[in-house]
Amino acid sequence: MAMQLLVNDAEKGSNLVFSPLSFQVMLSLIAAGAKGSTLQQLLLFLGVSNIADLHLQSSHIVSLASPDNNAESILGGPLLSFVNSAWIDKQFPLKPSFEEIAKVLFKAEARGVDFAAKDATKGLIKELIPSGCLNSDTALVLANALYFKGAWNRIFDASKTESKEFHLLTGEAVEVPFMTSKRYEKHLYRETDKGFKILKIPYQRKQDPTLHRFWIPRFKFSYGFEASGTLKELGLDLPFRNVGELTGIIDSVDSHKICLSEIFHKSYIEVNEEGTEAAASTAPRIIRCSGRLSPPTFVADHPFLFMIREDTTRTMFFIGAVLNPRL
Numbered sequence: 001m002a003m004q005l006l007v008n009d010a011e012k013g014s015n016l017v018f019s020p021l022s023f024q025v026m027l028s029l030i031a032a033g034a035k036g037s038t039l040q041q042l043l044l045f046l047g048v049s050n051i052a053d054l055h056l057q058s059s060h061i062v063s064l065a066s067p068d069n070n071a072e073s074i075l076g077g078p079l080l081s082f083v084n085s086a087w088i089d090k091q092f093p094l095k096p097s098f099e100e101i102a103k104v105l106f107k108a109e110a111r112g113v114d115f116a117a118k119d120a121t122k123g124l125i126k127e128l129i130p131s132g133c134l135n136s137d138t139a140l141v142l143a144n145a146l147y148f149k150g151a152w153n154r155i156f157d158a159s160k161t162e163s164k165e166f167h168l169l170t171g172e173a174v175e176v177p178f179m180t181s182k183r184y185e186k187h188l189y190r191e192t193d194k195g196f197k198i199l200k201i202p203y204q205r206k207q208d209p210t211l212h213r214f215w216i217p218r219f220k221f222s223y224g225f226e227a228s229g230t231l232k233e234l235g236l237d238l239p240f241r242n243v244g245e246l247t248g249i250i251d252s253v254d255s256h257k258i259c260l261s262e263i264f265h266k267s268y269i270e271v272n273e274e275g276t277e278a279a280a281s282t283a284p285r286i287i288r289c290s291g292r293l294s295p296p297t298f299v300a301d302h303p304f305l306f307m308i309r310e311d312t313t314r315t316m317f318f319i320g321a322v323l324n325p326r327l
Contacts (some may be wrong), residue, residue: 199216226265
C-alpha cells in the first residue's frame with residue numbers, strides 16, 4: 001500500500017506518512033463483521049488464512065500499546081498508545097457478538113450518536129472526516145488514534161545542526177536543516193546491492209559507536225488522504241460494494257444493506273535532534289448502501305415467554321407465557 005501511495009503522490013512532490021498498523025486494525029475490525037467472499041478478500045488482503053488467526057493477531061497488536069504492556073515506556077523507552085472507538089447511529093446498535101469482539105479484542109469503546117445532528121461526535125473526529133460526510137446515510141464510523149514518541153538513544157547536538165542541500169526528484173536542490181552525529185553503531189548501517197543505503201537509528205539503546213559521521217535532515221509534516229481508491233486498486237473492493245456481506249456489524253433486519261464508503265486517514269511526524277513524535281488516525285465510514293435502513297423493531301404478535309429476572313445474580317423472580325393476551 002505504501003508503494004501504491006508513493007507512486008500516486010510522486011508526481012506531486014509531496015511527502016508521505018501513514019500508519020500501516022492503524023489501517024490493519026481498522027480493516028481487521030471490519031473483517032470481524034464480514035461474511036462470505038468479502039471476509040475472504042479481507043483475510044487475503046491482511047495476509048491471514050482464517051478469522052481466528054486474524055483475531056489473535058489483532059489482539060496482540062492492540063496489546064502492544066496497552067499501558068499495562070508498554071514496558072518500554074515504563075523503563076524510559078518509546079511511548080506508544082493506541083485507542084479504538086466505534087461511533088454508531090443511535091437507531092442501530094451493534095450486534096452483541098461484534099460489540100464483544102470490538103470491546104475485548106480491540107479495546108474499542110462504542111458510542112451512540114445521531115449522525116443527522118450537528119456536531120454529532122463533539123468534534124472528536126471532526127478534523128479527520130471532511131465536513132458533510134457525517135450525515136443521515138451514515139450507519140457507523142470506526143476510528144482509531146495511534147501515538148508514538150521516542151527519544152534517540154544518542155541525542156543529536158542541536159548546535160551542530162546546519163543547513164545543507166537536499167536534492168529533489170526533479171533535480172532541484174533545497175536548503176534544509178541537517179542533524180549530524182559522529183557516534184553511531186556500524187551494524188545498523190548497510191548498503192544494498194541495488195545501491196540503496198539504509199540507516200537504522202535506535203531509541204533508548206546502548207551500542208558501541210563505530211560508524212563515521214552521518215547527516216540526516218530534520219523534518220516535520222502531516223499527510224492525509226482517503227484510501228478507498230488505493231485499496232480498490234490493490235484488489236480490496238468487495239467491502240465497498242453492495243453485496244450484503246457486512247452482516248455481522250449492526251443489529252438490524254437490514255444489516256445486509258450496509259457497505260464501506262470511505263476510509264479517511266491522517267498522519268503526522270516530527271523528527272528532530274531529540275527523537276521522533278508521530279501520530280495517526282484512521283476512520284472507515286460505513287453507510288446505508290441500499291437506501292434508508294429500517295430501525296430495529298420488536299413486535300410481540302405471536303405467543304411468547306416472559307420473565308422477571310435480576311441480572312446480576314440471574315435470580316428468576318417470575319416466568320410465564322402469553323398465548324392469548326385477551327384471556
